[in-house]
Amino acid sequence: MLKKFLPNEHVKSVLDITPAKLKEMGIKGVITDLDNTLVAWNVKDATPEIINWFKEMKKYEIKVTIISNNDQERVSVFSEPLEAPYVYSARKPLIHAFKRAAKEMNLAKEDIVVIGDQLMTDVLGGNFAGFHTILVVPIVKTDGKITRLNRMMERRILNWMRKKGMITWED
Numbered sequence: 001m002l003k004k005f006l007p008n009e010h011v012k013s014v015l016d017i018t019p020a021k022l023k024e025m026g027i028k029g030v031i032t033d034l035d036n037t038l039v040a041w042n043v044k045d046a047t048p049e050i051i052n053w054f055k056e057m058k059k060y061e062i063k064v065t066i067i068s069n070n071d072q073e074r075v076s077v078f079s080e081p082l083e084a085p086y087v088y089s090a091r092k093p094l095i096h097a098f099k100r101a102a103k104e105m106n107l108a109k110e111d112i113v114v115i116g117d118q119l120m121t122d123v124l125g126g127n128f129a130g131f132h133t134i135l136v137v138p139i140v141k142t143d144g145k146i147t148r149l150n151r152m153m154e155r156r157i158l159n160w161m162r163k164k165g166m167i168t169w170e171d
């Protein structure tokens with residue numbers, strides 16, 4: 001069960017995940033989290049770097065869908081200027097939103113990577129749904145209220161995995 005919390009890969013930032021690298025892996029689509037993955041949870045709009053990241057993905061014909069547990073207002077205001085499809089109130093780690101995003105991109109799960117900053121929602125849900133999962137370091141150390149509780153559990157799991165030698169990175 002704890003293995004389901006283990007991402008396939010971990011990188012520092014979403015910006016380290018380049019379309020060239022994804023193409024090489026045979027990936028055609030990305031399902032990404034929003035808060036603390038693309039921008040800090042309390043930042044409303046995409047940064048120039050993130051705008052460029054979306055442009056680059058488009059150039060390489062890699063589809064990107066944003067799925068977030070946050071509400072419609074937050075997710076639509078962020079996603080619409082990027083012309084990125086999105087799912088709000090996604091209730092990750094439940095797999096429904098992941099499946100829906102894959103279906104709307106018209107891609108198989110083998111063609112998609114899931115990116116996110118949380119083990120309890122993004123990685124767990126992505127693994128349950130059968131995707132390749134990539135964990136990123138959260139953009140800021142602070143979190144919204146619900147996330148704080150998840151982080152507490154996450155720290156315990158990470159410590160356990162570290163002790164078992166299952167992970168090698170530091171947070």
Ligand SMILES: [Mg+2]
Nearest residue numbers: 033035036117
């Ligand atoms: Mg997040």
